[in-house]
Amino acid sequence: MTDSDPNSCGVWSLSVDELKELPLEKVKALLGRATLEDLAAVPVSERILLLPHCLRRSDRCQARHDRELGLLCEGCDETCAINVLRTAALKLGYSGVCVAPGGSLAARFLKDRQPQGVVAIACDKEIGLGLEAVGEMLTNGDLSTAPVSVFVRLSRDGCVDTEVDQAAALQAIGA
Numbered sequence: 001m002t003d004s005d006p007n008s009c010g011v012w013s014l015s016v017d018e019l020k021e022l023p024l025e026k027v028k029a030l031l032g033r034a035t036l037e038d039l040a041a042v043p044v045s046e047r048i049l050l051l052p053h054c055l056r057r058s059d060r061c062q063a064r065h066d067r068e069l070g071l072l073c074e075g076c077d078e079t080c081a082i083n084v085l086r087t088a089a090l091k092l093g094y095s096g097v098c099v100a101p102g103g104s105l106a107a108r109f110l111k112d113r114q115p116q117g118v119v120a121i122a123c124d125k126e127i128g129l130g131l132e133a134v135g136e137m138l139t140n141g142d143l144s145t146a147p148v149s150v151f152v153r154l155s156r157d158g159c160v161d162t163e164v165d166q167a168a169a170l171q172a173i174g175a
């Protein structure tokens with residue numbers, strides 16, 4: 001097998017031209033295989049963190065919404081997952097954090113930042129949609145390389161006051 005064999009290596013090591021030759025389902029499957037070890041090879045300055053806005057504390061959240069950046073956390077609750085994870089990523093030197101209400105804003109953020117690594121906290125449905133969106137962005141030229149993408153599933157979903165295992169998310173962010 002060669003380095004460009006999609007079955008023998010990470011999708012992020014394939015060129016966009018090679019990815020365009022693959023069916024979207026194959027690209028999605030390859031994108032979803034990234035491990036924390038793969039992410040560890042990406043400098044933190046080349047990574048972004050994507051958070052779902054449903055993690056905020058709906059009864060007290062003071063954040064404003066920005067069209068480009070999503071929710072602008074005001075840090076009103078030191079136990080809020082958005083505050084904890086966003087602060088950790090920025091302290092480590094991540095190039096950006098987007099707290100998105102939906103996939104289209106997250107996709108725009110990806111296109112703007114062109115990251116080499118992504119940590120995304122999401123529910124199963126959004127993970128599937130996210131993989132599909134990244135696959136499409138690769139084949140239509142919106143992304144110049146496939147980012148190493150690590151997903152941490154919500155431990156409680158439902159669109160409002162969701163929850164994530166903060167220790168697992170911090171481990172992924174710090175990989």
Ligand code: SF4
Pocket residue numbers: 056057058060061062063071072073074075076077078080081082083
């Ligand atoms: S810490 Fe940030 S995201 Fe969480 S409830 Fe407060 S303002 Fe909203």
